[in-house]
Amino acid sequence: xxxxxxxxxxxxxxxxxxxxxxxxxxxxxxxxxxxxxxxxxxxxxxxxxxxxxxxxxxxxxxxxxxxxxxxxxxxxxxxxxxxxxxxxxxxxxxxxxxxxxxxxxxxxxxxxxxxxxxxxxxxxxxxxxxxxxxxxxxxxxxxxxxxxxxxxxxxxxxxxxxxxxxxxxxxxxxxxxxxxxxxxxxxxxxxxxxxxxxxxxxxxxxxxxxxxxxxxxxxxxxxxxxxxxxxxxxxxxxxxxxxxxxxxxxxxxxxxxxxxxxxxxxxxxxxxxxxxxxxxxxxxxxxxxxxxxxxxxxxxxxxxxxxxxxxxxxxxxxxxxxxxxxxxxxxxxxxxxxxxxxxxxxxxxxxxxxxxxxxxxxxxxxxxxxxxxxxxxxxx
Ligand code: SF4
Numbered sequence: 001x002x003x004x005x006x007x008x009x010x011x012x013x014x015x016x017x018x019x020x021x022x023x024x025x026x027x028x029x030x031x032x033x034x035x036x037x038x039x040x041x042x043x044x045x046x047x048x049x050x051x052x053x054x055x056x057x058x059x060x061x062x063x064x065x066x067x068x069x070x071x072x073x074x075x076x077x078x079x080x081x082x083x084x085x086x087x088x089x090x091x092x093x094x095x096x097x098x099x100x101x102x103x104x105x106x107x108x109x110x111x112x113x114x115x116x117x118x119x120x121x122x123x124x125x126x127x128x129x130x131x132x133x134x135x136x137x138x139x140x141x142x143x144x145x146x147x148x149x150x151x152x153x154x155x156x157x158x159x160x161x162x163x164x165x166x167x168x169x170x171x172x173x174x175x176x177x178x179x180x181x182x183x184x185x186x187x188x189x190x191x192x193x194x195x196x197x198x199x200x201x202x203x204x205x206x207x208x209x210x211x212x213x214x215x216x217x218x219x220x221x222x223x224x225x226x227x228x229x230x231x232x233x234x235x236x237x238x239x240x241x242x243x244x245x246x247x248x249x250x251x252x253x254x255x256x257x258x259x260x261x262x263x264x265x266x267x268x269x270x271x272x273x274x275x276x277x278x279x280x281x282x283x284x285x286x287x288x289x290x291x292x293x294x295x296x297x298x299x300x301x302x303x304x305x306x307x308x309x310x311x312x313x314x315x316x317x318x319x320x321x322x323x324x325x326x327x328x329x330x331x332x333x334x335x336x337x338x339x340x341x342x343x344x345x346x347x348x349x350x351x352x353x354x355x356x357x358x359x360x361x362x363x364x365x366x367x368x369x370x371x372x373x374x375x376x377x378x379x380x
Contacts, residue, residue: 012078029222038067056094065149066092068138072218085245085277096309106147108306110346117164127177132185138218142313144305173205181212197234209237216241220256228263246286254294268299274313281326288335298337325354329370
């Protein structure tokens with residue numbers, strides 16, 4: 001552990017796969033992107049599998065692509081590649097194509113139905129989401145937009161598509177908040193991202209911008225001072241990232257969040273509850289407390305969406321309720337995320353918090369305290 005509370009990087013894979021890389025190259029996001037592992041040959045080498053043993057993995061990546069940055073790979077413990085909580089987030093798992101729940105579908109949130117123009121989703125009245133960039137630096141196996149992963153990586157939207165998006169937002173004056181999502185919008189070339197932010201900012205009804213990105217977790221060196229300075233020109237701008245496990249909070253990740261905060265950009269976190277990765281009270285509590293220590297607000301804990309190819313990650317809803325219940329009162333409210341289920345068919349997010357009030361009437365309220373005591377309040 002580092003002095004600042006962040007976790008020291010494991011260097012096993014770095015030494016094994018890139019023994020000669022300089023510290024300077026390692027810290028350069030362009031080197032990281034150019035040296036991503038991807039494709040069947042890289043995966044076969046990484047797993048040390050070939051022939052019939054590798055076939056299930058090959059079938060899996062022919063449907064759902066894979067890639068990982070050297071940095072994120074270096075966070076896993078070599079001996080536990082397939083069971084490591086970080087490894088499991090990016091190593092393809094044959095169950096992605098063999099386990100099929102009746103509840104799951106490719107687009108359970110019906111984003112397609114809420115897309116009036118290509119690349120824009122308008123589900124909630126006062127805010128809209130833009131699929132701003134089609135690719136990611138790492139492909140998270142639990143991603144709820146796996147259906148959009150294309151082979152090879154998709155091409156970014158053309159100018160005409162952007163024109164239609166801006167036009168729609170201008171016409172719909174009820175939209176006051178825009179979320180740039182993807183893919184990872186911060187992978188966009190800086191000048192292009194800036195011109196999009198500028199155009200959005202120039203639309204009168206757009207009051208707030210938000211960016212969803214996993215770069216602070218999987219490629220923190222891409223959160224450069226230059227990027228942060230540019231983003232700071234478009235405040236109020238909020239950034240949501242996606243830490244799922246305390247081991248992801250490294251020195252580099254902390255510094256990336258700090259650069260954003262110093263530029264006046266608040267950073268919040270949205271985790272996904274994942275079986276065998278973070279569905280455990282001590283791991284979730286540790287994650288949320290460490291996030292608070294690096295000034296990142298644990299904002300949402302999502303129940304894993306009912307997306308095809310992610311069934312093996314899904315826990316029971318009760319598991320999430322129990323975790324939040326055990327955190328309540330035992331750690332500060334700032335450390336406790338809202339546990340939510342994004343309901344299928346685009347019915348919206350539902351907050352699923354453990355109930356602390358068992359009964360309420362005109363004359364009394366019955367509570368359960370965090371220590372399990374029952375308290376009755378009489379109003380008259
Ligand atoms: S970074 Fe986000 S969009 Fe990209 S694969 Fe991961 S969860 Fe999906």
